[in-house]
Amino acid sequence: MSVLFLIIHRESGYGRGSKIWKKVKKELEKRKVSFRSFYTEYPGHAEALARQIATIQDYRLKTVIGIGGEGTINEIVNGLSSFDKIQMGFIYTGSRNKSLTNFSLSSDPKKAIKHLFQRWNAPLKGYYLGEYRVEGKSGKNYFFNRVGIGLDASILSQEKMVVKTKSDLPILGHVRFIVGLLKVLWNYEFFSISLEIDQEQPLEFDSVWFIIVSNRSTTRDGNLHVLIIKEAKRLKLLPLLLLTKVRNKTKNEFIEELSCKEITVKTDSIRLVHADGDVIGESPVIIKISESHKACIL
Ligand SMILES: Nc1ncnc2c1ncn2[C@@H]1O[C@H](COP(=O)(O)OP(=O)(O)OP(=O)(O)O)[C@@H](O)[C@H]1O
Numbered sequence: 001m002s003v004l005f006l007i008i009h010r011e012s013g014y015g016r017g018s019k020i021w022k023k024v025k026k027e028l029e030k031r032k033v034s035f036r037s038f039y040t041e042y043p044g045h046a047e048a049l050a051r052q053i054a055t056i057q058d059y060r061l062k063t064v065i066g067i068g069g070e071g072t073i074n075e076i077v078n079g080l081s082s083f084d085k086i087q088m089g090f091i092y093t094g095s096r097n098k099s100l101t102n103f104s105l106s107s108d109p110k111k112a113i114k115h116l117f118q119r120w121n122a123p124l125k126g127y128y129l130g131e132y133r134v135e136g137k138s139g140k141n142y143f144f145n146r147v148g149i150g151l152d153a154s155i156l157s158q159e160k161m162v163v164k165t166k167s168d169l170p171i172l173g174h175v176r177f178i179v180g181l182l183k184v185l186w187n188y189e190f191f192s193i194s195l196e197i198d199q200e201q202p203l204e205f206d207s208v209w210f211i212i213v214s215n216r217s218t219t220r221d222g223n224l225h226v227l228i229i230k231e232a233k234r235l236k237l238l239p240l241l242l243l244t245k246v247r248n249k250t251k252n253e254f255i256e257e258l259s260c261k262e263i264t265v266k267t268d269s270i271r272l273v274h275a276d277g278d279v280i281g282e283s284p285v286i287i288k289i290s291e292s293h294k295a296c297i298l
Helices: 012-030 045-054 070-079 109-119 151-160 170-187 234-243
Strands: 002-008 035-039 061-068 086-092 126-134 141-143 146-150 191-197 203-215 224-230 255-260 262-267 272-275 278-282 285-297
Touching (some): 002 012, 002 045, 012 035, 012 061, 012 109, 045 061, 045 070, 061 070, 070 086, 070 141, 086 109, 126 203, 126 272, 126 278, 146 151, 146 262, 146 285, 151 170, 151 272, 151 278, 170 234, 191 224, 191 255, 203 262, 255 262
Parallel strands (some): 002 035, 002 061, 086 285
Antiparallel strands (some): 126 285, 146 203, 191 203, 191 262, 203 224, 224 255, 262 285, 272 278
């Protein structure tokens, strides 16, 4: 018997998670789908829930749908990383541009459910996860979308300080975020990096603001895509930050692009590192396409 498991972060995207979930639930009930739903109650809960669901013995095929932001999706991917026969799908309800997510279903509940039904019970499609290791932390961790080092991670760390609750007006959250963002931009200093790419001679870059390493295993050549933002004047940074969020439109004199299977990023001073939008530690960081861990995406 197939059954749908849903993990929901109701407060993601300033309460958007809860609103979308209500619509998804209605749609599932209308279609008489058997499903079980679980709400996340604390950071890290989605990972624990995903792992628990994976070990339930009663069902032949399990499909896990995450409803939440990038952080929730990352936790589910990590929770299921050791289980290779579980399909997963995501309805992105976070506060950022949804093009950030590689694996999202539509955030329109009707379209998402329609897609889900077309793919459900079809042969599994596996995509290799990205894998990272940061200094001072044991074990491997996985990401589905991107790892960022430098200014990008400092901005996210600032953003996470803005408490997102259902009672908080999104507009207040955005205002607090913009004030925080300008403060970080004003005080941030660029840095130098050394990149070891696919075990070749290190490449050095100066005046770097941030680096984004994206998992392109779902598309194109299956490699990591590396984007280095450097040498720009401080005032140019805001448009550059926005530009990096627009896929395929990154040609710019301040942007260096590389492609590889594995990269070690060393910085001349300690910089924050984030994976899929959650700050996970400090540089240096080793990032590669996993050789063994796949996510089966709907
Ligand atoms: N009930 C909860 N209470 C507090 N934190 C939670 C809860 N459920 C999940 N979290 C944590 O909140 C963090 C942010 O969640 P998530 O990324 O899903 O939403 P978001 O920040 O609105 O989305 P995005 O980052 O894509 O804008 C995650 O690290 C997650 O572990």
